[in-house]
Amino acid sequence: MPAKxxxxxxxxxxxxxxxxxxxxxxxxxxxxxxxxxAVRNSVGLFDTSxxxxxxxxxxDTTAFLNYVTTNDVASLEPGRGHYSVMCNxxxxxxxxxxxxxxxxxxxxxxxxxxxxxxxxxxxxxxxxRFNVKIRDVSxxxxxxxxxxxxxxxxxxxMCSDDLxxxxxxxxRSVELDGIKATVTRTGYTGEDGFEVFTxxxxxxxxSRAVKMWEAILDHGRDFHIKPCGLGARDVLRLxxxxxxxxxxxxxxxxxxxxxxxxxxxxxxxxxxxxxxxAKEKVEGPRSVRxxxxxxxxxxxxxxxxxxxxxxVVGKVTSGxxxxxxxxxxxxxxxxxxYSKIGEIMSIxxxxxxxxxxxxxxxxxxxxxxxxxxx
Amino acid sequence: xxxxDYEVPEGLYYTxxxxxxxxxxxxxxxxxxxxxxxxxxxxxxxxLPKVGTKINRSQTLGSVESVxxxxxxxxxxxxxxxxxxxxxxxxxxxxxxxxxxDGWIAIVKPSNLEPELKDLMDSxxxxxxxxTQLK
Numbered sequence: 001m002p003a004k005x006x007x008x009x010x011x012x013x014x015x016x017x018x019x020x021x022x023x024x025x026x027x028x029x030x031x032x033x034x035x036x037x038a039v040r041n042s043v044g045l046f047d048t049s050x051x052x053x054x055x056x057x058x059x060d061t062t063a064f065l066n067y068v069t070t071n072d073v074a075s076l077e078p079g080r081g082h083y084s085v086m087c088n089x090x091x092x093x094x095x096x097x098x099x100x101x102x103x104x105x106x107x108x109x110x111x112x113x114x115x116x117x118x119x120x121x122x123x124x125x126x127x128x129r130f131n132v133k134i135r136d137v138s139x140x141x142x143x144x145x146x147x148x149x150x151x152x153x154x155x156x157x158m159c160s161d162d163l164x165x166x167x168x169x170x171x172r173s174v175e176l177d178g179i180k181a182t183v184t185r186t187g188y189t190g191e192d193g194f195e196v197f198t199x200x201x202x203x204x205x206x207s208r209a210v211k212m213w214e215a216i217l218d219h220g221r222d223f224h225i226k227p228c229g230l231g232a233r234d235v236l237r238l239x240x241x242x243x244x245x246x247x248x249x250x251x252x253x254x255x256x257x258x259x260x261x262x263x264x265x266x267x268x269x270x271x272x273x274x275x276x277x278a279k280e281k282v283e284g285p286r287s288v289r290x291x292x293x294x295x296x297x298x299x300x301x302x303x304x305x306x307x308x309x310x311x312v313v314g315k316v317t318s319g320x321x322x323x324x325x326x327x328x329x330x331x332x333x334x335x336x337x338y339s340k341i342g343e344i345m346s347i348x349x350x351x352x353x354x355x356x357x358x359x360x361x362x363x364x365x366x367x368x369x370x371x372x373x374x
Numbered sequence: 375x376x377x378x379d380y381e382v383p384e385g386l387y388y389t390x391x392x393x394x395x396x397x398x399x400x401x402x403x404x405x406x407x408x409x410x411x412x413x414x415x416x417x418x419x420x421x422l423p424k425v426g427t428k429i430n431r432s433q434t435l436g437s438v439e440s441v442x443x444x445x446x447x448x449x450x451x452x453x454x455x456x457x458x459x460x461x462x463x464x465x466x467x468x469x470x471x472x473x474x475x476d477g478w479i480a481i482v483k484p485s486n487l488e489p490e491l492k493d494l495m496d497s498x499x500x501x502x503x504x505x506t507q508l509k
Contacts, residue, residue, distance in 0.1 A: 016415075032416060032440070033416045033418065033441065034416075231441060231442050297463060299419050299439050299444075321439070323418070323441070328419075350421070350437065350444075
């Protein structure tokens with residue numbers, strides 16, 4: 001039986017349901033296209049309580065997290081966080097995660113729903129020589145994402161702290177409409193926005209989480225806020241060029257191949273996978289993740305072959321129609337010599353070979369969409 | 375005729391894959407049913423057949439796609455494609471708005487119509503079929 005989040009009743013009543021990573025989740029409510037547009041143009045609300053969350057405390061927490069993840073945890077100040085990955089000894093990605101430093105010896109780590117068990121056992125297995133306490137709070141804390149250019153305006157109405165002072169990947173404890181929560185300026189859409197963690201809201205007693213959800217929808221009404229499902233979430237992250245674990249990255253891809261080298265800090269000291277990654281960095285990865293934008297009408301799907309001069313050189317790992325740019329877009333791995341921006345490739349879609357060009361991320365115009373928009 | 379929320383116009387022929395056929399003189403206009411478009415929800419792309427293509431019954435004529443899903447459009451009859459609805463290139467949403475009207479997919483000049491027509495459902499049979507599908 002798939003698991004339920006706090007918002008299950010709302011989802012079933014208002015949404016089209018799907019099963020994802022062992023959870024009953026909404027695929028869409030009004031429609032994927034209109035939900036994507038709400039997030040790009042104003043604001044949308046996602047239930048992301050299926051994600052894994054762990055609070056890690058203890059005197060060795062920084063050293064421990066620095067050992068199991070590739071980014072430099074020691075560089076984080078309290079109230080700051082970063083994107084990171086955990087690798088195995090071969091440099092393969094066990095999961096991509098967000099590490100939030102709540103206080104000096106207290107971190108909130110957020111990981112993928114489908115990797116809940118795997119990540120927790122990886123943490124525990126590697127924690128033996130560290131003085132740390134790992135607490136799985138996935139089912140005790142609800143998690144929502146408020147995303148879009150108006151996300152801050154919506155939450156600010158519920159809160160007396162100045163949210164504009166929270167930088168990207170920063171976070172703090174606040175009260176939203178009187179409910180205790182931690183907000184972080186993070187998300188999976190490319191837009192400005194926050195992830196809202198409501199403490200003391202176990203799945204079995206969801207009233208506080210439901211109250212938070214309804215309060216956000218209420219305060220967002222003037223901004224035409226829309227509840228958004230996993231369909232829009234997947235399209236938005238792909239438009240932003242973000243990886244989906246299990247599709248674009250897995251245990252046989254490394255962060256260097258995935259173009260996530262910016263989270264690999266080889267000089268920070270020993271960490272799991274460092275040897276393999278250092279070697280790969282010198283040699284250069286053989287194949288790398290690229291963005292592909294179709295130059296003809298069509299929609300690339302995961303599994304489609306990527307061709308160069310009629311030879312199969314790679315496979316699409318994620319593909320969709322982008323409502324924001326009105327074209328088919330994809331991600332996939334190709335040999336490094338074909339990874340230059342502007343390289344012309346083709347994608348084989350249902351028996352037809354369609355032209356595509358290698359593009360950078362995000363796929364949309366950064367001056368018009370996304371958190372850096374002008 | 376209506377089955378739940380789904381329109382099933384009379385006078386058309388239907389397939390179990392939710393295509394419809396309308397006889398127009400000696401030609402067949404082909405599209406997807408209201409049930410098909412509602413199941414896909416927002417149609418964002420229609421892959422149209424090339425005019426002149428000769429197809430056998432049950433071969434893929436094209437596809438109708440939403441952001442997340444692809445539905446093949448199978449040829450309900452054998453013949454030659456003599457027209458494709460090029461309006462759908464810019465306005466795929468017509469499939470949602472008027473599945474039996476401006477959202478048609480193609481016109482086929484049938485080569486074996488009489489026996490093949492017997493294998494298609496009339497509106498009453500399709501409505502019954504849809505009811506069993508919805509159970």
